[in-house]
Structures are given as structure tokens and as C-alpha cells.
Amino acid sequence: MSNGLDICSNGNVVGLPTLSALHDAQHNDTNDFPVGKLARCGDLYGASTPMQHLFKMIGKVAPTSANVLIVGESGTGKELVASVIHQMSKDTTSPFVALNCGAVSPQLIEAELFGHERGSFTGAIRTQKGCFERADGGTLFLDEVTEMPLDMQVKLLRVLETNRFYRIGADEESEVSVRVVAATNRDPAEAVAAGILRSDLYYRLAVFPLNLPSLRERSDDVRLLAKLFLDQLNEEEGSSKTFSRASLRLMSSYVWPGNVRELKNVVHRAFILADRELDIAQAIGPMRAAQPECQGDCVTVPLGSKLAEAEQQLICATLDHCGGNKTMTAEVLGVSLKTLYNRLNEYQSKLFLQDAIARPYSIQGRN
Incomplete structure (x- = not known):
């Protein structure tokens, strides 16, 4: 589904309307948003100034082989940005492999990254390729990289420097050509200061850093994105549901701590609960704990x-x-x-x- 303007390979936005025009449209309490005027970069959408800047940066780095470090709060779309970078790279047919470093136990992460030989440890009943080998020639996305154990950070640094590594239990090195796109929801400088991210690995990963704006920093996009999500749901379900006027006002005042992920989930939840008009307040509900x-x-x-x-x-x-x-x-x-x-x-x-x-x-x- 394409409801936005495509972005050029060099990152320039074509035909994007002025933000003042979008502002006027957003503050009109109707469901007739100019969604067709959203700028589009792969599967990323936005009309705000921070997103225009992000699209330009993606357009510049994607055709290169530089490693990228994506920094942003949870729910801002870090894996989606990594996927778009891969889609806009020189060879879009090459593999894209993703690994959440925070979701793998410290005992298993080495095997996940580098693979293992048959019989190298209990349960290794066959030779298994790791993420680096599966991503050979393409892109490896390492989410929550600051959650990786420090001893594994040393081994990851060596692969980034030499493109070579040992499978667990192997006698010979393997060589790969992989572009690494890493992501974290922490401030990298603070993570280095806290001793949870090696400074040498940080500089190796952050050849080209990208900072993703939170949804509150791109408030111009909230109602436009909500309408886009609603249109997708209406198309999938063959319905014609709309937002209530109160919901449109709430969208602009709510801070969206869960960012775009929360917005999309709330719209989906409100869509399921609604007969005709979506009630965002009901979908947000009492999930947020009261402030002290x-x-x-x-x-x-x-x-x-x-x-x-x-x-x-x-x-x-x-x-x-x-x-x-x-x-x-x-x-x-x-x-x-x-x-x-x-x-x-x-x-x-x-x-x-x-x-x-x-x-x-x-x-x-x-x-």
C-alpha cells in the first residue's frame, strides 16, 4: 500500500507539501487528512521536519557499505529503518538477517552470531550457520546491541575489523562480507560511561549514527500516521470506520510514550472495539500507572x-x-x-x- 511520496535515492523528498499546510489540515477535526502527502522512504512515513532529515540521511548512507548505529527510544521503528537501509542498498537481493541481542541468553549468543560445528557442545546435533554467515553479502541487524555481554563485544569487534571468525568447535576461520546495522534504545555515550558498551566497539559501529525522533518530537505526524493505520485496517477488513472528534483531539495532546508502536497498537485496539467511530481514550485505557x-x-x-x-x-x-x-x-x-x-x-x-x-x-x- 503506497499512500505517500517516494524518496529519491539521494535522500531528497519530492513534492513534499509545506508543514504549515499539513498543520492546518491536522487541526481540522475531520477524518479527511492529506495522507497522500506523507513523504515515504521505503515503509517509513512522515511529513515532519525530523523525518525529512532522517529520510535524507538514510538516502545518503544506504548505498554505501558503512556500518550504521541507530539510536532511538523503544517503538520508534529501529528495525524498520534498518530494513529500509538494506532495501536501498546496492544489492537489495542480498540477505537481511536480524538478531535481538537482548533476547538471547549469554550462553547462546556466540552460537547465534557465529554458528557451531556438529558435536561442539551438548545438543549440537548438526553443523549450524550463525547470523554472520547467513547474512554474508548482505546486512546483519543487531538490535539492543548494548545488551550484548562484554566478552562477546570483544569477539564482535574482531569480526568487524577482520571479517573473519571461528564457528564454535571449528578449526578453520570463516570469512564473510557483512554490513552491520546496530541499534540501541540507550544513549551510547552513557552506555560507554556505565561500562556496558565498549568504546572501541561503539566507534566501530557508529561509522554513521542515526538518531530516530520520538513521536512527541514529530507531533505533526501523529494524526497523519493514525489515519494511515486506520486506512490499512479498513482496507483489510472491508470497513469504513472513522475517528471520533474527541479521539482526534486526544491524539495531539497525548505524549505517546510507546511511540509509533503504541500509536499503531492503540489504533488497532480502538478499531476492534469500535462499531463505527474509534474511541482512542478507551483504547489507551488505564494502562499507564499514575505519576507520583x-x-x-x-x-x-x-x-x-x-x-x-x-x-x-x-x-x-x-x-x-x-x-x-x-x-x-x-x-x-x-x-x-x-x-x-x-x-x-x-x-x-x-x-x-x-x-x-x-x-x-x-x-x-x-x-
Whole structure:
């Protein structure tokens, strides 16, 4: 489905309307959005200034062989950007292989990356190619690369420098030609400072860094993207559902902490619940935990609160007070940056689990 303007191979947007025109259209409480005027880069859509810049950067780096490091919050579409880079590369028929480093146990990640020989360890009943061999000649996408164990980061660095590696249990080296596109939802500089990302690996991966804007940084795109998702659902289901006026207003005021993934899932959830008009407020629901009560520089915690809950409220309030600067937050709280990251990851995991429990059906999408 193509509802936007294609982007040139050099990253230039063709025929994109002025943002003022899009702004006027977005603030008209109707469902007649100019979705056809969205700029399109592969499967990425956007009309805002940050997305125009991102499209241009993708257009410049995609035809090269440079490694790319994509930095962005969860839900901003990092794997989708990696896929678009591959699609716009010199050989689009070459393999695209993706691995989430945070989803593989430390004991198995070496075999996942480099493969193994038959009998090299218990359960290795046959020779298995790893991600590097399967991506030979193409692109390997390493998501959540900062979650990779430090000893594996050393081995990954060697492959990036020499294009050579050993399968587990092999006597001879294998040689590949692979472009690596890595991604992280952490600030790479803070990850290096916290000792969870090697600085030499960081510089090897970040030959060409790409920063993905959060949805709140591209607010011009929210209602345009929502209409695009709704049109896709209407086409799939043969329906003609629309957004309620209240939903259109809420889209612009809600902060979308889950970014494009949350927007797409909320539209899908509202679509399932709606007979004719989608109610976004009902689809968002009470999934977001209430914020701690803050007065000035103080955080009020009710008596009877669990210690872990009080700690979470204090950490989140301090992070907000420090403007999102995690290094400063760790210093104020008197903990290491690594400890702060571990706590924030725990809170994020609990939030996604609550989301999953709150909806009894599966919402699919890769943005």
C-alpha cells in the first residue's frame, strides 16, 4: 500500500507539501487528512521536519557499505529503518538477517552470531550457520546491541575489523562480507560511561549514527500516521470506520510514550472495539500507572506503599527533575549509572507486561 511520496535515492523528498499546510489540515477535526502527502522512504512515513532529515540521511548512507548505529527510544521503528537501509542498498537481493541481542541468553549468543560445528557442545546435533554467515553479502541487524555481554563485544569487534571468525568447535576461520546495522534504545555515550558498551566497539559501529525522533518530537505526524493505520485496517477488513472528534483531539495532546508502536497498537485496539467511530481514550485505557504526587522538589509517597514502589517513584521523579539526563540522575541518587539503567529496564519491562495483560488479543506490527 503506497499512500505517500517516494524518496529519491539521494535522500531528497519530492513534492513534499509545506508543514504549515499539513498543520492546518491536522487541526481540522475531520477524518479527511492529506495522507497522500506523507513523504515515504521505503515503509517509513512522515511529513515532519525530523523525518525529512532522517529520510535524507538514510538516502545518503544506504548505498554505501558503512556500518550504521541507530539510536532511538523503544517503538520508534529501529528495525524498520534498518530494513529500509538494506532495501536501498546496492544489492537489495542480498540477505537481511536480524538478531535481538537482548533476547538471547549469554550462553547462546556466540552460537547465534557465529554458528557451531556438529558435536561442539551438548545438543549440537548438526553443523549450524550463525547470523554472520547467513547474512554474508548482505546486512546483519543487531538490535539492543548494548545488551550484548562484554566478552562477546570483544569477539564482535574482531569480526568487524577482520571479517573473519571461528564457528564454535571449528578449526578453520570463516570469512564473510557483512554490513552491520546496530541499534540501541540507550544513549551510547552513557552506555560507554556505565561500562556496558565498549568504546572501541561503539566507534566501530557508529561509522554513521542515526538518531530516530520520538513521536512527541514529530507531533505533526501523529494524526497523519493514525489515519494511515486506520486506512490499512479498513482496507483489510472491508470497513469504513472513522475517528471520533474527541479521539482526534486526544491524539495531539497525548505524549505517546510507546511511540509509533503504541500509536499503531492503540489504533488497532480502538478499531476492534469500535462499531463505527474509534474511541482512542478507551483504547489507551488505564494502562499507564499514575505519576507520583510532586510538589516543588518533593515527592509524596503514601504510607503503606511498598519499598520498591517508593523507589520507583523517587527514581522517575528525579529523572524528570534532571530533564531526562541519566548521568545526572545517577549522581543525584548516589547510585552507579549501570544500576540506574537496570532499574529503568525493570520498570519498562513491567509496563510492557501490564500492556500485554490488559489486552487479550495480539496486535501485530513492526514500527
